[in-house]
Amino acid sequence: MLELHNVSRSYRGIPAIANVNFRVGTGEIVGYLGANGSGKSTTVKIITGILQPNDGKVLFEGVDIRADLAGFRAKLGYVPEEAHVYTYLSGLEYLQLVGRLRGMPEPLIQLKANKLLRLLGLESWRHSPISAYSKGMKQRVLIAAALMHDPKLLVFDEPLSGLDVDSARLFKDLLQQLAASGKAILYISHVLEVVEQICDRVVVIAQGRILADTAPSELTRLMKLANLESAFAQLVQQQDTKVLARELVETMLVEHA
Numbered sequence: 237m238l239e240l241h242n243v244s245r246s247y248r249g250i251p252a253i254a255n256v257n258f259r260v261g262t263g264e265i266v267g268y269l270g271a272n273g274s275g276k277s278t279t280v281k282i283i284t285g286i287l288q289p290n291d292g293k294v295l296f297e298g299v300d301i302r303a304d305l306a307g308f309r310a311k312l313g314y315v316p317e318e319a320h321v322y323t324y325l326s327g328l329e330y331l332q333l334v335g336r337l338r339g340m341p342e343p344l345i346q347l348k349a350n351k352l353l354r355l356l357g358l359e360s361w362r363h364s365p366i367s368a369y370s371k372g373m374k375q376r377v378l379i380a381a382a383l384m385h386d387p388k389l390l391v392f393d394e395p396l397s398g399l400d401v402d403s404a405r406l407f408k409d410l411l412q413q414l415a416a417s418g419k420a421i422l423y424i425s426h427v428l429e430v431v432e433q434i435c436d437r438v439v440v441i442a443q444g445r446i447l448a449d450t451a452p453s454e455l456t457r458l459m460k461l462a463n464l465e466s467a468f469a470q471l472v473q474q475q476d477t478k479v480l481a482r483e484l485v486e487t488m489l490v491e492h493a
């Protein structure tokens with residue numbers, strides 16, 4: 237359904253991602269895993285049409301997304317990591333705005349917006365401004381907004397970051413249900429454990445290049461290979477954090493230069 241073909245992008249001549257290839261099929265949950273600065277956001281911006289690649293292309297249902305970006309976006313549900321929502325709107329008003337921008341009929345907007353807010357535990361907050369919401373509540377509004385227009389492709393950027401344990405469990409179940417209903421799902425994260433639990437396939441990116449595209453069960457085996465070792469060491473962050481933490485405290489404690 238979604239295919240990236242040799243996608244590359246540089247910033248001022250410095251490559252951020254190079255020759256990125258992967259696909260997300262119907263009913264599939266694909267994890268896109270990489271450490272900070274590995275190129276995940278750059279890839280997401282290209283997939284959502286915010287950024288143009290220097291090379292390569294993104295196809296959706298066989299068609300270059302840039303041939304009809306508005307048409308593609310109508311089939312895309314995107315949940316960004318940061319909630320840059322209009323915080324003076326209430327949750328309900330925000331979903332109404334999203335529905336109208338997507339060209340949905342008004343009765344359908346009212347029905348879906350109210351029902352999604354109720355299912356996500358936001359019913360009593362639906363008339364309060366989003367500025368009063370917690371991070372997790374904002375995240376849930378964004379998830380509701382992405383579901384409003386029944387998109388075929390869903391892109392979640394670090395979706396669990398603001399969610400508490402119960403919401404995170406609900407979100408994981410939701411992903412499975414969405415996949416079962418035929419949606420293609422791309423799940424961006426830097427947390428190996430979560431991606432392993434949820435995804436059918438995991439694409440690993442490090443320093444802008446794809447290192448692995450495999451089933452989660454295969455990852456453990458691949459982790460023993462030399463080229464993946466350092467990438468995973470960064471991801472699981474087991475190795476040098478103690479040393480680094482000690483150095484940070486030591487630096488903090490320095491009294492004289």
Ligand SMILES: Nc1ncnc2c1ncn2[C@@H]1O[C@H](COP(=O)(O)OP(=O)(O)OP(=O)(O)O)[C@@H](O)[C@H]1O
Nearest residue numbers: 247251252270271272273274275276277278279426
């Ligand atoms: N606007 C920009 N101008 C210059 N360099 C950039 C820009 N955006 C990203 N980069 C660089 O491109 C590389 C990839 O960055 P990107 O934000 O895609 O990584 P990421 O995996 O999303 O990181 P994070 O997990 O920290 O969000 C990094 O080296 C980053 O410094």
